[in-house]
Amino acid sequence: MSETATPAVAWSDVDAGVMTITLQRRPANALGLPIIDGLNAALDAADADGSVKVIVVRSDIPGFFAAGADIKHMSAVDAESFTAYGDRLRGALNRLASADRITIAAVDGLALGGGLELAMACTLRVGGADAKFGLPEVKLGLIPGAGGTQRLPRLVGRGRALDIMLTARQVPADEAHAIGLIDRLVGAGGAADAALALAAELCTMSLPAQRAVIRTVDAAFDTPLDEGFRFEVAQEQDLFESGEAKEGITAFLEKRTPRFV
Numbered sequence: 081m082s083e084t085a086t087p088a089v090a091w092s093d094v095d096a097g098v099m100t101i102t103l104q105r106r107p108a109n110a111l112g113l114p115i116i117d118g119l120n121a122a123l124d125a126a127d128a129d130g131s132v133k134v135i136v137v138r139s140d141i142p143g144f145f146a147a148g149a150d151i152k153h154m155s156a157v158d159a160e161s162f163t164a165y166g167d168r169l170r171g172a173l174n175r176l177a178s179a180d181r182i183t184i185a186a187v188d189g190l191a192l193g194g195g196l197e198l199a200m201a202c203t204l205r206v207g208g209a210d211a212k213f214g215l216p217e218v219k220l221g222l223i224p225g226a227g228g229t230q231r232l233p234r235l236v237g238r239g240r241a242l243d244i245m246l247t248a249r250q251v252p253a254d255e256a257h258a259i260g261l262i263d264r265l266v267g268a269g270g271a272a273d274a275a276l277a278l279a280a281e282l283c284t285m286s287l288p289a290q291r292a293v294i295r296t297v298d299a300a301f302d303t304p305l306d307e308g309f310r311f312e313v314a315q316e317q318d319l320f321e322s323g324e325a326k327e328g329i330t331a332f333l334e335k336r337t338p339r340f341v
């Protein structure tokens with residue numbers, strides 16, 4: 081089937097607070113404009129629907145989550161276009177990273193270059209045992225220019241990040257889980273189902289409280305400790321005065337499941 085017949089990105093209706101975004105651009109989910117624009121369209125749909133609490137990003141291409149920026153297109157653009165297209169890719173990934181909801185990358189197969197940078201822009205990562213991860217840009221004379229040099233060290237530490245980026249090697253899923261690059265390791269081919277199960281579990285909690293946890297944890301990487309403690313207290317205070325905390329505390333005392341918004 082031609083690429084034009086099948087959109088590069090599809091997204092589901094919202095099911096109990098969960099939206100699934102599926103990357104389906106053959107042959108390798110190369111991150112060219114079809115995927116960049118499709119990802120933005122999917123995020124527009126999520127923003128338009130106030131009921132989305134968790135987004136799962138998965139691939140429908142066997143063997144690939146996403147193989148990175150589109151090298152075929154890269155060979156055909158000049159420096160100005162390279163930067164312009166790069167800005168569009170970076171914009172889409174940063175929009176994913178700042179989505180006002182939890183995002184989970186479900187990785188079966190290869191997540192390389194911009195494909196891993198897309199996964200690292202998500203809140204959490206679930207990897208199947210057959211998944212492999214890498215930032216091989218130095219093989220192309222480039223660097224991971226869609227957030228990889230900033231997000232990978234924050235996830236795995238400076239030394240491991242340099243090892244992965246300087247050697248351009250592919251990191252198997254069990255190692256990726258051991259070093260903190262992925263958060264859940266499941267059976268081969270099982271990442272999407274496991275991510276959806278995790279999403280359902282997350283949807284039973286308070287999203288405003290989860291957003292505050294993400295904000296305060298992310299602040300820890302760029303904030304002196306005392307300032308971070310103050311930020312944490314301020315977040316806690318705001319939540320305690322919110323209806324969410326009142327519902328959560330009341331539900332506990334009434335021995336029932338909280339009904340969060």
Ligand SMILES: CCCCCCCCCCCCC/C=C/C(=O)SCCNC(=O)CCNC(=O)[C@H](O)C(C)(C)COP(=O)(O)OP(=O)(O)OC[C@H]1O[C@@H](n2cnc3c(N)ncnc32)[C@H](O)[C@@H]1OP(=O)(O)O
Nearest residue numbers: 108110112113147148149150151153165166193194225226
């Ligand atoms: C209009 C938009 C323009 C976009 C371009 C400009 C954007 C600029 C962005 C700025 C940079 C941001 C930072 C990100 C940078 C990157 O991500 S650079 C790319 C990093 N990724 C890689 O280096 C991986 C390249 N691929 C491979 O190494 C191998 O393909 C593989 C993944 C290891 C699989 O190997 P194998 O099983 O042998 O299969 P292949 O035959 O090699 O591949 C199958 C088909 O898939 C195509 N393909 C694979 N990767 C890409 C890719 N990244 N871009 C485009 N196409 C890719 C490959 O060409 C094969 O296609 P066919 O030959 O047509 O079958």
